[in-house]
Amino acid sequence: MTSVTGMENCVISLDKVSKVFGKANSAGFYTAVDNLDLKVAQGQMLALLGKTGCGKSTIFNMIAGLTEPSEGRVTVSGHDPFREFDAFRGKMAIVFQGDRLLPWRTAIENVELGLEILGQSAKQRRSHAMSWLERLGLRGHEHDYPHALSGGMRQRVSIARAFATNANLLLCDEPFSALDEMTGKRLRTEFVKLVKENGKTAVFITHSINEALEIGDRIVVLKRPATIAIDIPLTSETRDDAKEAIRSRIQGALAA
Amino acid sequence: MTAAQLESSSASRLGMTALRGAMSYVLPFAVVAGLWQFASLFFPPFLFPSLVDVFARFVSIVTEWSQFVDVLATVLRILAGLAGAFLIGAVLAVLMARSRMIHDFLSPILTLFQGIPALSWVVFAIIWFHGIEPRIFFIMVMTTLPAFSFQVLSALRAMSRDLTEMVMSFRPSRSKLFTAMIIPAVLPDILTAWKVNLGNASRVVVVAELVGATGGVGYQLLQQQQVFDMAGALAWTLQLVVFVLIVQAILTLIENVAFRYRAASERTL
Numbered sequence: 226m227t228s229v230t231g232m233e234n235c236v237i238s239l240d241k242v243s244k245v246f247g248k249a250n251s252a253g254f255y256t257a258v259d260n261l262d263l264k265v266a267q268g269q270m271l272a273l274l275g276k277t278g279c280g281k282s283t284i285f286n287m288i289a290g291l292t293e294p295s296e297g298r299v300t301v302s303g304h305d306p307f308r309e310f311d312a313f314r315g316k317m318a319i320v321f322q323g324d325r326l327l328p329w330r331t332a333i334e335n336v337e338l339g340l341e342i343l344g345q346s347a348k349q350r351r352s353h354a355m356s357w358l359e360r361l362g363l364r365g366h367e368h369d370y371p372h373a374l375s376g377g378m379r380q381r382v383s384i385a386r387a388f389a390t391n392a393n394l395l396l397c398d399e400p401f402s403a404l405d406e407m408t409g410k411r412l413r414t415e416f417v418k419l420v421k422e423n424g425k426t427a428v429f430i431t432h433s434i435n436e437a438l439e440i441g442d443r444i445v446v447l448k449r450p451a452t453i454a455i456d457i458p459l460t461s462e463t464r465d466d467a468k469e470a471i472r473s474r475i476q477g478a479l480a481a
Numbered sequence: 482m483t484a485a486q487l488e489s490s491s492a493s494r495l496g497m498t499a500l501r502g503a504m505s506y507v508l509p510f511a512v513v514a515g516l517w518q519f520a521s522l523f524f525p526p527f528l529f530p531s532l533v534d535v536f537a538r539f540v541s542i543v544t545e546w547s548q549f550v551d552v553l554a555t556v557l558r559i560l561a562g563l564a565g566a567f568l569i570g571a572v573l574a575v576l577m578a579r580s581r582m583i584h585d586f587l588s589p590i591l592t593l594f595q596g597i598p599a600l601s602w603v604v605f606a607i608i609w610f611h612g613i614e615p616r617i618f619f620i621m622v623m624t625t626l627p628a629f630s631f632q633v634l635s636a637l638r639a640m641s642r643d644l645t646e647m648v649m650s651f652r653p654s655r656s657k658l659f660t661a662m663i664i665p666a667v668l669p670d671i672l673t674a675w676k677v678n679l680g681n682a683s684r685v686v687v688v689a690e691l692v693g694a695t696g697g698v699g700y701q702l703l704q705q706q707q708v709f710d711m712a713g714a715l716a717w718t719l720q721l722v723v724f725v726l727i728v729q730a731i732l733t734l735i736e737n738v739a740f741r742y743r744a745a746s747e748r749t750l
């Protein structure tokens with residue numbers, strides 16, 4: 226892997242990016258992201274940590290092309306995800322904070338949404354969606370409506386919906402936070418496997434230091450308004466005692 | 482008690498509850514009908530005709546084609562007016578939802594329209610249009626357009642931003658966004674709007690038919706008034722009432738089938 230700074234093969238690049246909400250000098254004016262530089266390399270698994278309200282979701286939405294930066298430039302694979310919105314069809318998979326399932330669709334129909342938009346045939350997407358539901362342990366619930374599923378099950382459907390599109394860039398906003406211990410652990414392992422085996426790039430937001438240490442191969446801790454407080458690369462060789470030192474550094478940064 | 486007995490007693494209790502429900506629904510009508518029938522014993526038929534006569538007239542209208550075409554004509558006028566108002570209203574609502582400027586421009590105009598009595602539209606229609614049907618269509622559209630526009634607008638505004646954003650994140654085409662997100666999200670409110678406006682339209686249509694229509698329920702009501710035929714007036718009125726009830730029932734049926742995805746715990750409204 227190339228060094229964290231000055232990456233050549235970077236997929237995501239945020240260049241002096243700021244995001245302000247509301248009009249200047251008005252009551253609603255707020256700087257959510259302040260002059261942020263962040264580059265994510267191909268194949269990297271970046272964990273974004275930060276206190277609630279520090280601008281994680283805002284950064285996430287700018288990378289996803291759902292929000293336009295107020296200043297600076299966001300590029301994904303060299304293109305502007307906001308201005309060249311449609312060019313990214315099928316190129317990124319997004320797991321939102323909260324499951325955001327369509328209540329009028331069954332579990333399997335929810336998973337099929339992205340595949341429909343990609344123009345897969347009905348037969349193709351049905352079997353594809355089914356295999357993803359099975360992978361996430363939802364066999365037998367494919368025809369249930371969201372209201373009949375538990376919170377953890379709904380979150381798994383939403384993960385299946387995002388991953389089924391087989392995009393190369395995965396953006397996940399607290400994907401495992403609504404799951405129980407066991408399912409969370411199993412899915413994190415699956416997630417790492419999926420990303421690593423297919424050389425995908427992933428950015429995932431989390432509020433759990435353990436989760437970041439467990440699956441991230443780089444941890445960025447944000448402070449408010451979103452600027453980088455700590456940026457630490459991790460490798461499989463990072464020893465446990467080193468991880469403990471990192472943990473206390475992160476804890477310190479989050480407490481500040 | 483055995484399980485079977487328990488079952489049958491609870492089943493009969495359920496039957497009783499249903500019966501009581503039906504009774505409480507029918508009771509007010511039965512009381513009114515009873516009082517009417519009682520009055521018919523003491524007053525001449527042109528004031529309070531016997532309900533038996535009213536019923537006979539009702540049946541003859543339904544069974545005789547020469548009369549039933551008048552009901553059909555009125556029904557078609559209602560439906561055409563509603564469809565026209567809905568289509569125009571939906572377009573206006575989308576424009577208002579997308580542009581603050583258009584909203585600020587159209588909203589007061591539509592509110593103003595809401596204050597204009599149906600009879601005024603009748604007068605305007607007679608002055609502006611020649612044909613009977615264009616006049617009626619114009620009146621029906623103008624009287625239901627504001628409500629439809631505001632109802633569709635509020636349905637669009639009530640659409641979940643989170644869900645829309647989620648669908649958008651897949652980069653759908655415009656038509657896909659429409660069919661996968663917008664239509665299913667606004668459909669419940671649209672059906673409710675149709676139910677409400679149907680009642681309004683069926684009341685306006687008979688007034689609209691005063692523009693010189695030579696057929697239709699409004700025309701027939703006018704005929705009954707000229708010969709002081711109360712039984713006929715009631716029978717024709719009932720045609721419209723029954724039509725509204727039938728369409729409402731159909732819309733409710735559609736709601737029950739199309740929206741079965743909604744949570745159905747006992748404590749929800």
Ligand SMILES: Nc1ncnc2c1ncn2[C@@H]1O[C@H](COP(=O)(O)OP(=O)(O)O)[C@@H](O)[C@H]1O
Pocket residue numbers: 246247255256257275276277278279280281282283284
């Ligand atoms: N659409 C918006 N309008 C105004 N303020 C916003 C908007 N979105 C986010 N914010 C503000 O920006 C800050 C960062 O929000 P967010 O990115 O959601 O934080 P996080 O995901 O880290 O909890 C918060 O203070 C929030 O109130």
Ligand SMILES: [Mg+2]
Pocket residue numbers: 281282322398
């Ligand atoms: Mg957030």
